[in-house]
Amino acid sequence: xxxxxxxxxxxxxxxxxxxxxxxxxxxxxxxxxxxxxxxxxxxxxxxxxxxxxxxxxxxxxxxxxxxxxxxxxxxxxxxxxxxxxxxxxxxxxxxxxxxxxxxxxxxxxxxxxxxxxxxxxxxxxxxxxxxxxxxxxxxxxxxxxxxxxxxxxxxxxxxxxxxxxxxxxxxxxxxxxxxxxxxxxxxxxxxxxxxxxxxxxxxxxxxxxxxxxxx
Amino acid sequence: xxxxxxxxxxxxxxxxxxxxxxxxxxxxxxxxxxxxxxxxxxxxxxxxxxxxxxxxxxxxxxxxxxxxxxxxxxxxxxxxxxxxxxxxxxx
Numbered sequence: 001x002x003x004x005x006x007x008x009x010x011x012x013x014x015x016x017x018x019x020x021x022x023x024x025x026x027x028x029x030x031x032x033x034x035x036x037x038x039x040x041x042x043x044x045x046x047x048x049x050x051x052x053x054x055x056x057x058x059x060x061x062x063x064x065x066x067x068x069x070x071x072x073x074x075x076x077x078x079x080x081x082x083x084x085x086x087x088x089x090x091x092x093x094x095x096x097x098x099x100x101x102x103x104x105x106x107x108x109x110x111x112x113x114x115x116x117x118x119x120x121x122x123x124x125x126x127x128x129x130x131x132x133x134x135x136x137x138x139x140x141x142x143x144x145x146x147x148x149x150x151x152x153x154x155x156x157x158x159x160x161x162x163x164x165x166x167x168x169x170x171x172x173x174x175x176x177x178x179x180x181x182x183x184x185x186x187x188x189x190x191x192x193x194x195x196x197x198x199x200x201x202x203x204x205x206x207x208x209x210x211x212x213x214x215x
Numbered sequence: 216x217x218x219x220x221x222x223x224x225x226x227x228x229x230x231x232x233x234x235x236x237x238x239x240x241x242x243x244x245x246x247x248x249x250x251x252x253x254x255x256x257x258x259x260x261x262x263x264x265x266x267x268x269x270x271x272x273x274x275x276x277x278x279x280x281x282x283x284x285x286x287x288x289x290x291x292x293x294x295x296x297x298x299x300x301x302x303x304x305x306x
Contacts, residue, residue, distance in 0.1 A: 029249070030295050059293050090240075091239050123242040151267075153266060154267050158243060158245070185245040187245075
C-alpha cells in the first residue's frame with residue numbers, strides 16, 4: 001500500500017524549474033523549449049528514478065511525459081498538460097495561475113487515474129509563493145514559500161531555499177508533511193532536492209533529488 | 216485615424232545596432248535562458264546581456280540587420296516575458 005502511495009505521488013509531482021519540489025507551481029517552459037529531468041525518489045525501502053520530458057507547445061502550454069522506474073521494476077507513467085491561463089508581470093516578478101490535467105498509470109496495480117488541479121504562484125527576484133490543489137487517486141493541497149538569499153545575476157550560480165507544507169487525503173487517511181527544499185541553477189542546468197518530513201499521518205520521510213536541463 | 220497612424224508608425228520602427236530592452240518578468244536565471252537562446256537565434260545578433268536585477272536586456276545586432284519592435288515583442292513573449300520598452304543605446 002505504501003509503495004502504491006509513493007508511486008502515485010512520484011508520478012504526480014514533477015515540478016518545473018523554480019517550483020516546489022513536492023507541490024506544483026504555475027510555471028511553463030518557453031515556446032519550443034525542451035526540458036529533461038532525472039529524479040531520484042526514495043521512501044522507506046523504495047528506490048527509483050523518475051525521468052521526465054517537458055515541451056513548451058506555446059509559452060503558456062507545457063506538455064510533460066513522466067516515467068517512474070523502480071530499482072526492481074517499472075512502476076508507471078504519467079502525461080500532463082499545464083495551461084497558464086493568467087499572468088501578470090512587472091520588473092523582476094511574475095504572478096500566474098495554471099490549470100493542470102492529465103493521466104497517470106500504475107503499472108504495478110494496473111490502474112489509471114485522471115489528474116486535475118490548479119496552481120497559483122508568484123516568482124520574484126527575492127521571494128517565491130506557491131499554492132496548488134490537485135486530485136488523482138487522492139486529494140493534494142500544497143503551499144510553499146521560497147527565498148533567494150543572494151540576488152545573483154544571470155550566468156552566476158543561483159540558489160533558492162524553499163519550505164513547503166504538503167497535505168494529502170485519501171478516504172479517511174490524511175497525511176501532512178513539512179518539506180524543506182532547494183533549487184540550485186546555473187544557466188540552463190538545475191539541481192533540485194527536498195525531504196518530506198511527516199508531521200501527521202505518515203511514518204516515513206520521502207526524499208527527492210533531481211537534475212533538470214533545458215534546451 | 217491619428218491613433219492608427221501613430222500605432223502603425225510605432226510598429227514599423229526598426230531597430231539595429233546596440234539595443235536596450237526593458238523586459239518584465241525576469242525573476243530567475245534558469246527562466247531567462249529561454250530568452251537568451253531565442254535572441255541568439257536572430258540573424259545578426261552578436262551579443263546578448265541580461266541583467267535580472269535591473270530587468271534589462273542589452274542586444275548587440277549587426278548594423279546590416281534590423282528588427283521591428285513587434286519582432287522583438289514576439290520573441291520576448293514566446294520566451295515567457297513581456298517587452299515594455301526598447302531603445303537604441305545612448306538614446
